[in-house]
Amino acid sequence: xxxxxxxxxxxxxxxxxxxxxNMRIIKERLEALVGVVPGxxxxxxxxxxxxxxxxxxxxxxxxxxxALENYDSHPAHLAxxxxxxxxxxxxxxCNYEI
Numbered sequence: 001x002x003x004x005x006x007x008x009x010x011x012x013x014x015x016x017x018x019x020x021x022n023m024r025i026i027k028e029r030l031e032a033l034v035g036v037v038p039g040x041x042x043x044x045x046x047x048x049x050x051x052x053x054x055x056x057x058x059x060x061x062x063x064x065x066x067a068l069e070n071y072d073s074h075p076a077h078l079a080x081x082x083x084x085x086x087x088x089x090x091x092x093x094c095n096y097e098i
Contacts (some may be wrong), residue, residue, distance in 0.1 A: 001041070002062045004071075006093045007054035014087035022087045023047055023056055029080045030058060037074045039067025054092070068095065 008026075010019045017025070027045040034043050043060040062068040071077055 002065050002068050002097050004060045004095050006058040008056045008088045009090040010055045036076050037071045039063045
């Protein structure tokens with residue numbers, strides 16, 4: 001199993017929305033990928049309550065590294081990534097296998 005964790009810091013305003021609205025949009029779109037992307041076992045998005053830090057955290061689990069690689073290029077994920085790239089300031093990620 002592979003775990004994939006991503007943190008994002010978002011712009012205060014982007015794509016005609018405030019940060020809180022964009023956070024909700026990202027959460028809804030990412031969590032909708034469960035059952036769509038093969039090999040994606042679990043995915044959750046949380047809002048960080050520590051201010052002046054990263055705003056969103058993605059936690060996900062995949063059956064294998066190959067499944068994670070396929071997720072990275074899956075059209076449904078690419079559509080979400082396109083939106084996120086327009087509203088984010090910073091991103092950091094970590095993948096590890098257990």
